[in-house]
Amino acid sequence: MSVDLSKLNPPQREAASHTGGPLLVLAGAGSGKTRVIIYRIAHLLSIGIPPRAICAVTFTNKAAEEMRERIAQLLKDKAVARELTIGTFHALGLQILRTERQALGYPGGFAIYDQSDQMGALREAMRGVHNMSRDGERRFDAKALMTRISLAKNAFVAPDSYIPKNEADDYDAMTVEVYPKYQEMLRACAAFDFDDLIVEPVRLFERNADVGRKWAERFHYVMVDEFQDTNQAQLRMVQALVKNHGNLCVVGDDDQSIYSWRGADPTNILRFAEMFAGAKIVKLEQNYRSTKTVLAAANAVIANNTKRHGKTLWTQSGDGEIITHAVASTAEIEAQWVAREIRKVQKEGRRWSDFAILYRSNMQSKLLEEELRAAEVPYVMYGGQQFFERKEVKDLIAYLRVALNPRDELGLRRVLNYPARGIGATTVERLVTTAHAKHQTLWDALAVAENITGPAKNGILGFVHAVTRLRDSLDNGHDVVEAARALIEDIALYDDLRAAAGSMAAAQRRIDNVEGLLGALKRHSEKGKGRDALAQYLRQLSLDTTDEKETGGEKVVLTTLHGAKGLEFPVCFMIGLEEELLPHARTLQPQVSDVVDADHATDISEERRLCYVGITRAQRKLYLTRACTRVSRGRSVPRTPSRFLLEIPDELLEVRDLGEEARQVVPTNEVGDFFAKLALED
C-alpha cells in the first residue's frame, strides 16, 4: 500500500512523512492540519506500522469521528480505519480505566459523573463544612469552587496537596477543605468525574509499574490534535504513552489557544521543543480559506501578542472584498442592521447557511434573535445548554446505574424521590446520617426500611421494590429494554411526565426522549449482552454529549467566538467590537471568585486570540460591528471601540456610519412596543 503525498504542500508533506521522534506542527487557521494528520496516519500504515499501534487523540467526539471517516475514505478501507485508536482524551482515559479496573480496585466497575452529577457531589461535600450559610458569613458559589477543584485536578494537584496560593483568598481556603471531601464522595460512590478520566490513568501508571509499562508499549505512534488546548494532566498522560520512543506528533496553533480559563496550558505548545528533546518543528502558514484582506487583518491583530511561536498566514487567493466596519448608535440598531444586511446579501445570491454571526458572550444573542425573527431570517444557535430537556433521560439512566451499582449514592438520591413518593429532604437526611454512622451505604439503610415508620415508609418500600426488580431482571439476563419498560411501568414515569408537562406536546417530547434512550439501548444490546455490557454503555453515554447541531439546515449560524473555533463561513459578522465586551470586562477587572494567578492569567492576550479566531473564520467577506451606546442593567452606557479594532490597518476597512440610515427606519418606542407585543402573542 502506498500514499500519494504529492497532494500536500511542502511543509505539509514534511510533517506527514516525519517518523523519527517528536514533531510539532504549528498549523495556522485554515492551513489543512486535519489533512496532515490523515495523510500522516496513511503514511505510517504504508511503511508497515500496524493500525493497532497508532493512536490519535482529539478533544471532541465530532473531531474524532470526522478523522476516522476521512481516513477510511483515503484508505478506501473501513476495516483498517476501525482498528486505529482514534478518540477523545476522555474516551482514551475511560478505555484505560476500564481495561485496568481490576488493578484500580473497582473490579465491579464504576460510574462516570457528568457536570450536573459533579455539582451534586460538590454541594453534598460542601454541606457540613463550617463557615457557610451560618453566622451571616459569606456563602460560596459552588460553581466557582468546582472550577478551582477542576483546575487543581487538571494541574495534577492531589486533594491532600492543594496549597492555597493566597491566604487572603477565601475561595482558595474553602477549596482546601472541600476538594478532599469531594474526592472522598466520588470514591464512596465508586464514581469518576471527567477530570478523573485523565488523572486517574496517569496515577495508576505511576503506582503500578506493570500497567504503566503495558500502556507505554501499546502505541508506537501517538498524535494529538489541538495541542494548544491540552492541560498538565493530559500532557502527563501523553508523556506516559510515548516514554519508550518519543514518537509523538502534536498539531496545534498557539494563536488559537482560547481555553486557558478551563485549565488548558499554552506552555505545552510553547515549550514543546524543550520538553521533547530533538523535536522537529514544522509551520503550516499557507491558508486555503480566506482572502488576502481577511488574513492581513488577522495577522495585524495577532502580531500584538508576545509569547508566541510567530506565524504569518499567506494565501494565493486574491485581495477579495474590503472589511466593513459598521458603527451603530445603539446595540438595537447594530442588531437590526446585521439582520437586514444578511437579508440583502442573501437576495443577491448567498445561501442563509453562508452567514455566521459571532459574539463574545451568549447574552448578546438576545437582541439578534429578535431582529432576525422580525426580518424573517432563519437561524440556528450553537451552544447553549439543554440539560433540563434531557432530565428525564438522565433520570432513567440513574435508575439503571443504581441497579448496577447500589453504592452510587448520588444517583440513588437523584431518583429516590422521583417520581415523588413522599420521601422528603428530612427523611433522606435521616437515612443518610444513620447509614453513615453504621458505616453502611444508603442503599443498605433503605433495604432494611421495615424499621422505618412514618409516611415515607411506603415510598421507600416501593422504590426498593422497583430497583430490586430491575436489578434481578438485569442479572437474570433479561433484555435491557424489557427490564427498563417494566421499571417505567413500576414507577409510572410517563404518567409523571404527562402530569408535570405544561402541554401535551411537551409531554410527548419528553416521552419521545425516553423512548429514544430505549431505542439506543436496544441497538446497543444487540452488540453486547449482560450487565457488564450495559454498564459499559452507560459510561460511554455520559461522554456523548450528542449535541445534534442542525448543520443540514439552510440557516444563519449564531455562535460565540469560542463555539466558532474550527468552523468557517463565506460571510462573517463579528458584533460588539467594544471594550469590555471584547476584551471582556472580566479580563480587565477580575472578580473575587476568579482564579487569577501566573498560571491562569486572565490577560487580554487570550481575548486577542479570540478576536483572531473570529476573524479567521471568514472566507470571503468580514463585517466588524459595534455600537456607541448599549443598555446594560437597565441603563444606557456609552461604549468605546475595541482596542483590537484599532489594531487593524485602516486601508483594510471601510467605515459605515449606521447612525442616520438606521435612525430613519427605527420605529418609535410606542410602535416598537406594539409590534413586540404582537410578536409575543403567537
Added chain:
DNA sequence: AACTTGTCAATTTTT
C-alpha cells in the same frame, strides 16, 4: 410540595 419573596450577579464550555 407548590408557591412567593428577596438577594445577588451579570464570560467563554467540552468531556
Added chain:
DNA sequence: TTGACAAGTT
C-alpha cells in the same frame, strides 16, 4: 433589567 437560586409561606 433580567435571571437564577435559596429561604420562607401557604
